[in-house]
Amino acid sequence: MRPRHIGLLVGGAFAIVLTLVGFTALVKSRQSTPAGQVVTGVASIGGPFTLTRSDGKAVTERDFLGKPTAIFFGFTFCPEVCPTTLYELSGLIKELGPEAEKMNFVFVSVDWGRDGPKEMASYLSAFDGRIQGLSGTEAEIETVTKAYRVYYKRVPVEGGDYTIDHTASVYLMDGKGQFIGTLAYGEARDTMLEKLKRLVAGA
Template identity: 65%
Template sequence: MSRRSLSILAGAVLALVLAIVAVATMNITPGGRAGGGTGTADIGGAFTLTGEGGETVTEADFLGKPTAIFFGFTFCPDVCPTTLFELSGLIEALGSDADKLNYAFVSVDWERDGPEDLARYTSSFDDRIRGLAGTEEQIEAITKAYRVYYKKVPTEDGDYTIDHSASVYLMDAEGGFVGTLSYGETHDSMLEKLKRLATQS
């Protein structure tokens, strides 16, 4: 075989290897697990929290219908009220399909947000959004399961705020992760995602 033929063959082999690597990695998230909104990502799982009426709530209470779940806190100055306001508008826009989904707001501020605080807070939005509170251990467990980032940040007045993930997590009726609504995403894009999710119920 000539040197030119060997060079062409080597180039073809290299291209094939690169193509295989690209296919193998294109559905991997930065965390190293399968993603791509196919329900295969390692997001979600068992949890135990407290509802607005003081009742115990677990992941089993949300099975049977897809769920949109958001993590934040009632003292949040902008991201949380904006997101819940937008979610309320999306619920209204869904019409009759809205009742095919669950909606949850989990507070990551276990020190200040109890069930009654969440009840007052969520009453400003759509009444189908369920506020969920928990102890430090319970919130640590669910945020780890959902891979939610949050961090307490001291403020100059001696109080604190909380930095946290700003996406709404979308779960199917079996509790599998299927995607997110991103902060700042267009209304039409988010509505289309929720409509598709509703058809899975």
């Protein structure tokens, strides 16, 4: 099993494939991603789910209503996209200052085979403590990824292990659980910060 990489690797490349049917982004660890824009007017994104928080408590989508939410899907063995995104998100939370308390920040693992509450708690200890880690069974992850139209796929690697290709964008939801837009991987920091400020201001 490969070691976890929580350091930042700013090189490398990724691609996002946006489909007309639901805003799905196919990200491969060895490809390149352009910066994205806020996406509106697409098919419904978001819906009911039940997952387990890193403290072992079961949560549903209702636990995040009342505040806007930034939700990102990845996995703890991710070599580049996830640690980079979570590091950037931690920085944005700091820059928001007191306004950050008016939002939820969530990291959902799509690696139901290796990531549980303990693994999520350990991994997220390297980032801002306000980022909540969620994990679940295969069926639970299938439910939430379908609701959010998230792409993920196991890809075998040497030695019998696997990596996971997955959507790279951070989803932005309003306090009612409605999809507002995204923070795209590689997007300008100032642009991402402005989107979060607008999201909070509209809460």
